[in-house]
Amino acid sequence: AEAEGTTATWLKKHHLMYTAATRHPLILSIRDGSIDLDSFKRWLGQDYLFVRAFVPFVSSVLLKACRESDNNSDMEVLLSGLASLNGEIKWFKKEASKWGVVLSSIVPQKVNQDYCRFLESLMGPDVEYTVAITALWAIEVIYQQSFAHCLEEGSRTPPELAETCQRWGNEGFGQYCQSLQKIVDRRLLRATDEELKKAEVALLRVLEHEVEFWNMSQG
Template identity: 30%
Template sequence: MSFIDEQDRRYAPLWSRIREHPFLLETRDGTLDPETFATWMRQDYLFVEAAIPFIGALLPKAPVEHWAPLSGVIGALEKELHLFEERAARVGVELRGAPPAFACHAYVQFLLSTAAHASYPVAWTVLYAAERAYHDSWVVVRDGIDPDSPWTPFVENWAGGEFASYVGWLGGELETLAREASPGERERMSEAYRLTLLYELAFWEMAHGAEGWPGTDDDLARTAGGPRWNPDPEAATEGAWSNLADHARKATGEVDHD
């Protein structure tokens, strides 16, 4: 059995909880409170911002053949930020200035601490599980959403073929890393997989229930979320993952030749 199949069997109840989350089902059915969706947008925007230094911190550990694709991931994440900005402007949501919710802050610290302290295979496991969870979640939304929904561009981004191809490439590389890993390292990878799924679930829970921090002063919860962008409004907001999809095809081809 492949490493990923093994994990998916082990954590099947977590996957079910993610895929059946009311946030996703209500987004799909068009019944979600727009302010709830706005909460998710603000928090996920902060998360995507922090994902960029996470990827950057992986580079010193990465094999040289991962440098180009990981650089591509950073570019794709920047385009995702533009997608958020464009959608937010369209529906009149103020994206910036929200303090990170606890689940968002905790997940970001997990990513950054993993990048700094964990091995490359463990960190890669986190990257795969996070992206895979996004793909699977938005596939749930795709199957039934009104094509005219303002959230359809998010569906197209994460449930689309380019992102699927990128996740497939991440999975293939994860299998290679797992094959080369010792039993102890595989167990640490499995634990990272579990924690990532827990954080993914906690993120939907937070967005749906708007959980907060102790204390009430939002200003106190405000933290440095990572570098701020000066987005170019002219930049394309669609096809964020197209360059990665190209790379994935090439990389898969190269792997086949080995």
């Protein structure tokens, strides 16, 4: 049997924070159908801005992979993730018009700005590929786990929110997250102690920012 990866060990070690991020009251309210639609709309507008800032971040990880990776397939995984953001931005626009959310007039809230600034701090050439891709994996897996929970048997997600949950809760996105996790675990096996520490801290910062992002959306 394969030994457990470092990421799995970290998620166990930090399971309280991981649960806070993936089983947030806002997600639970989608799952049980009690969601306040103003919260959903606030999330939608803010997340659109976040995703726009996420594109250059993912690009920066792709660039690091091209320069630093020891494995050819990393670039392909990251390129597929970057490519899917094209459809995601189009989806946000369509979804926003469906809910009457005017994207051009959304002002980024402080929590969102702080999160985007954190992404920027990981984009510099001084940040190691291993650290940056750990953050990317964490950002993606939290949404995947959160929204997949709203699609599980017994959930009472309102039909008008099903498409949102499918976007991050679908099987293909789950596979993408697993591919990212495999890359991270492979990189961490060869990381220095200092890199390991920085990558774990990056995971913790992502967990904190994600909880704050849900809190902000709940208002």
